[in-house]
Amino acid sequence: MKPTVHDIASRAGVSLATVDRVLNRRPGVSARTREKVDQAVSELGFVRDVAAANLAKGRVYPLTFIIPSNDNSFMRGLRLALEEASARAAVERIAIRLVDVPAFDAPALAAALREAATHEPAGIAFVAVDAPEVAEAAAEISAAGIPLVTLVSDLSGTDRDHYAGIDNAAAGRTAASLLGRFAGGRQGKVCVLAGSMLVRDHRERCDAFASVMAADFAGLDLLPVLEGRDDPVTVERLVAELFSRRHDIVALYSLGAGNRGLVRALDRLPRERRPVVIAHELTETTRDALQSGLIDAVLNQDAGHEVRSAIRVLKAKADGLPVVAAQERIRIDIFLKDNLP
Amino acid sequence: MKPTVHDIASRAGVSLATVDRVLNRRPGVSARTREKVDQAVSELGFVRDVAAANLAKGRVYPLTFIIPSNDNSFMRGLRLALEEASARAAVERIAIRLVDVPAFDAPALAAALREAATHEPAGIAFVAVDAPEVAEAAAEISAAGIPLVTLVSDLSGTDRDHYAGIDNAAAGRTAASLLGRFAGGRQGKVCVLAGSMLVRDHRERCDAFASVMAADFAGLDLLPVLEGRDDPVTVERLVAELFSRRHDIVALYSLGAGNRGLVRALDRLPRERRPVVIAHELTETTRDALQSGLIDAVLNQDAGHEVRSAIRVLKAKADGLPVVAAQERIRIDIFLKDNLP
DNA sequence: CTGAAAGCGCTTACAG
DNA sequence: CTGAAAGCGCTTACAG
Incomplete structure (x- = not known):
């Protein structure tokens, strides 16, 4: 016994x-x-017996998650993952509050952070917009002793305890390697489609992609980056315009969201003009496009892993426990039509 | 409150x-x-409050895991994952017993299964050797009402409650797609290296790989399958022999373990003769080979996920609860040098 | 068919 | 510095 x-x-x-x-x-x-x-x-x-200890302590960990109210599949998936994680976390006396905030809006995010802090949560996780006013709010909260974790997209500077997300430079490099090899020696232009250069994850993917392309795939030239604001309608318009203007595009890297618009634009292209396409985030749209061959590969971050990691880290910080960095690393998944889950 | x-x-x-x-x-x-x-x-x-309920029940779930005592990194990783999971599972009153059994040995496995059943565990998980005598032992145990889960490699027939492992046909197809596209139009022979055709995961990978290669990549012909028994020494010898005999090999798919031997053999090849290589399981060896360029891509199954899934399923079965199949699906990870964790 | 009481493994005031 | 007792949220004989 x-x-x-x-x-x-x-x-x-x-x-x-x-x-x-x-x-x-x-x-x-x-x-x-x-x-x-x-x-x-x-x-x-x-x-x-930790469970018995928690029961006896009666301690609860109120955690706040601030998520952009962006209507794209990834953010919806993140919400879902959060709800699921909430249910499981309840066993460990973690109570999660979800706060919505407009996307790509630094002042709104800064305000939401400050508001969240007034409830004195045991920790706050948020999808960062990489702007000074956000950094300032983060610094205040950190100074007040509330653990802070960035989720999906990081904040420059040091005023957060942890970043729960993928290595976006690695993602950009991976995209370049796959795209370059899949292009198989063809020469031409490469279109890069981002959401917004205001968020650090998109900037990092973009820079890393560009540097690997320049180093390893000399025959492929990048066009100026298109910013679609992760909005399907905008994305569709931008891509359609570009392809009607230029006929030398052999590949496309979609490093943000809003892929519904991308797929619609690609679908109207004659078969022989279809580029090699690498996109991010496995959603219903990208899954279908992989299967139909419109997209060649999808890089994915598992929102569930990110959320669970953020929770673990915030709880550890609240308890003053150390975080095992290696255990919290978030993987970059690659999906082809053949290994779809 | x-x-x-x-x-x-x-x-x-x-x-x-x-x-x-x-x-x-x-x-x-x-x-x-x-x-x-x-x-x-x-x-x-x-x-x-499930934790409180478990505490009050005082119920324990003794689970037995039967793992081949193969000395390759994957099985070592599986063991490690099992120990880690044991620690976490203790909170939920799950007690895990690990039993070793010789690799690829159907009678030994059947005996181990029967022995395990005499301890009346709440469930048994095992890496299957796909043979009639194993199926027979499994049928007996199932009939005795003990939940049974196959791990990593499945058992043909219906006498198990669940399979915790990847879709190996999908893995074979993924390997073929990557290998074919990476070969970029080159013509020649493709070497397929397996562990043993006695285990179903290897057979399934092999068949699926062959069918996609035949369908999509006409310029690439498969050579007869090499069986290395997941043993580095054997693998090295087989590969070295093959490459000294033939000079028309452009690609290689290593679908089993023992990649230490493969890498040693590849390393001795002159640069210009190096094939496109796809291998399985991310280990120290394959990681180094990815980085040095000896291996182009690695397909991986996360032993931790598999173990945790097996535990969840066995517990659910023991409690008479349903299993959410979609939640228990194990992903096939793809790693390039660029997205190594 | 229903309930009072003890107990699971730990923690927490409170008293000394 | 140390201990007796009550309690966390649930379950389980046992009695009626």
Whole structure:
């Protein structure tokens, strides 16, 4: 039978209260007593039942997540993942509050951060817009001792405790490698389609993509970046215009969202003009496009992983526990039509 | 404040015991009483605290995992993942026992299965060797009412409750698509390197790979499959021999383990003779080879995901709960040098 | 069919 | 510095 605090107490010849003090490294125990308890713990191989401990503590961890109210599949998926995670997290007495904020809007985000802080949550996670006013709000909250995690897109500067998202430079490089190899020696122009250069994840993908293309695929030239604001309608218009103007495009990298518009534009192109296409985020749209061959590969970040990682980190910070960085690394998934989940 | 069983009891005007009976759908409650409780539950928005319930139940779930004692990185990783999962699972009163069994050995596996069953575990997970004697042992255990899950490699026939592993046909197809596109129109032979055709995962990868190659990449011909028994020494010898015999090999698909041997053999090849290489499982060896360019892409199954899925499924089966198949699907990861975690 | 009481493994005032 | 007792939210014999 697994040993309990009672076993430790009788073995060490002390009370439960003392065992608890030693276990939780609280002060007010003589060195001798502490030793006896520590010894009993290691002799019996005691490990604390965290669930029982949480139950007894009655402690709750109110966490706030600030998410852009963008109507694209990725953000919808993030919301869903958050709701699911909330349900599971309840077991560990974590209560999650979701706050909406307009997309790509630095002042609104800064205000939302400050508002969230007034509720004194045990931690805040937010999708960063990389702007000074946001950094300022973050600094204030950090200074107030509230753990802060950026989600999906990071904030420049140091005023956050952790970033729960993919390595966007690596994503850009991966896209370049795949696109370059899939192009198979063809020469021509490459279109890069972003959401907004205001968010750091898009900027980083873009820069890394460009540098690998320049280094490894000399026959492929990048056109000026198109900014579609992750909005399907805008994206469709931009892409359609570009392809009607130019006939030398052999590949396209869509590094933001709003791929519904991209797919609609691609679908109207004659077969022989279709470029090699790499896009981000596995959604219903990109999945269908992979299967029909309109998109060749999709890079994906698992919103569920990101959300769960953010929760774990915020809880650890709230408890003053260390974070195992390696364990919190978020993977970049690659999907072809063949390995769709 | 979150409502508890006490709140439900007083609201419905019944005792805790009755609330518990209704909550757990146990018999011996009048329809009227049941109704009152159900109503209180929905009015108060009660959700059961699973951790507290488990604590009170004192129920434990002894689970047995049977893993081949193969000395390759993947199986070592699986072991590690299992130990990690054990630690976390302890919170949910799951106790995991690990049993070693010789690799690719059907009689030994059948014996291990029967032995495991004598301990009356709440469930058994095992890496299947796809042979009749194993199927027979599985059938017996299933008949005895012990939930059974295959891990990594599946068992033909129906005598298991669940398979926790990737879709190996999809993996074979993915490998073919990548290899074909990376070859970029070159013509020649393709070497296929397997562990053993006795395990179903290898057979399925191989078949699917072959069919996509035949359908989509006419210029690339498959050579007869090499069986390296997932053993680095054997693999090295086979590959070295093949390349010294033939000079028309343009690509290689390593669908099993033992890649240390493969990499050693490839490394001795002159640069211009190096084939396009797709391998399985991200290990130290394949990671280094990706970075140095000896391997072009690695397909990976996350042993941690597989183990955790197996645990979840076994627990659900033990509790008589349904399994959400979509949630238990294991992804096929693709790694290039650019998106290494 | 229903309920009072004890207990799961831990923590927390409170008293000494 | 140390301990006895009550309690966290649920479940389980046992008695009626």
